[in-house]
Amino acid sequence: LSFPECNPFIICYYNSYYDPSTRQFLIEMEYIDGEDMFNFVLDSGEKNNSELHYYLLLLMTKDLAKGLKYIHSKNILHNDIKLENVMIDRNYVPRIIDFGLACHTLFKEHLGQYCDSVGGTPDYIAPEFFKLKMRTPATDMWALGILLYIAVMKEYPYGENYNVQDLFYKIENNKAPKINTSNELGVDGIEFDVRRCYTGEIVLFHDETLDRLAFKDKFYFDKTKGKNINKLQWYHLYNTELIDS
Template identity: 30%
Template sequence: MSVLGGSWKPPTEVDEFRLVRLLGRGGMGAVYLAHDTSLDRLVALKLSVALQPDTSTLESFAVEARAIARIKHPNVVTVFRAGEVQGRPYLVYEYVDGKSLAELRLPLPWRYVLDIAVGLSRGLRAAHQRGVLHRDLKPGNAILDADGTLKLLDFGLAAFVGADRLMPRAMPGVVGTPRYLAPELWSGAEATPQSDLYALGLLLYELCTGGLPRTPGPLSRMPVAMESLGWCGALVERVPGIDPEFAQAIERCLAEDPQQRFTRAEALCGVLERLGVPGADPAFAAARSGHEARPWGARNML
């Protein structure tokens, strides 16, 4: 084991994975492009590089591995393996050649956002059906691969519901990115499918408009009640030509009262899938061609 710049430097080879180059580094660790020598393919390998990994980091790796492994859906990044090197956990994922939603130029044409929304809702539906709450939905945790398929990433803050909620233990307390937290979470309420849907609504609102609803008070990034925003029809006014049903679906996700949101991701997914076939409109195809994917920054997995 060696130290480089105040962090742990992994060996060149981690089991059958040969590290090629560093792709990104974040709070939970680092992601490397690696060559899987046993199957001759490129993968993304995520591991902790802190000198002394704390308990929350170790728990995050365990939670993420269990969460993604149980979902197994085209709209969720695939985890191939979980292992350990020199006492440190690592995860091996499919290498996604694309770009995160955080890298797109906003605002996007609403038809393009609808296509993204379908992929996001399908991935979230699959997670919820398997008893997994994401708890950190944001643009940096979703990626479009080279063929336009949307994939959800980073389940390190996930929580488990139903019979699986005690194993492994999810991080307690208010977790996630403050900018995308549902209002009830600030009051100490537990995460629910509705709080994931709120974050999804904010993400879609941002993609359509280029920004988030105005936010007041000390928690300057916490969205306020819909009534104080004069919410009715606001998205239709901000995004000319948007399908009113699509705008209504986004606004329903953003209801301050969780009971007024969709009860589950499956219901939202059904609405979005009914609104139209992605790419059927020539304007959609033209818009999409202006946002072609490029190799992604693996910091989005951190």
């Protein structure tokens, strides 16, 4: 049995079948031995050295940006990026799962790729959706930013006990949540403006973005060997041979 070549940061689809006896479609996908990112954040934040934990989050975010870049290159939006829709395998490689709300994009001048699908998880919905009723690749990137916020801060941006309408008002009117700027990730550099959301490609290669998100000369996790490397030179984070293997 041969399996198709798949993007390393997206769950792999193998085949689909229709069962006439049950009138159901069956989808065959890869099995990921690990846990979803929500539980990873809960578990790892307590067990691991905090600096190592943040490095893992940095690398995972970069990997997820690669996955989103690939998805968007196929004219698809995921539309439900969140911690629960990312699986982390035993080698700490994240994979985007659950394309139940994904959509094929259309194209409009001055807007680019977009789709007008509804749904999604309230905390992760980008503000322009409420006004334009459209989603673009930038809205997936907004959701990725919310994912990183929750992973780092260990809390939802607008609290857990909220009225949905109040939540939507805060998002739509750019009521940015408070950020603990003492956190070593440098989150004081974050800007809550979807119009300036980076694309997946820019997130991958923008030096300033990486400088904002990471420590220097601290800990780095080598996913190829499963070891903690202390004081590895910063430029190794750009060594794609090491990071992508």
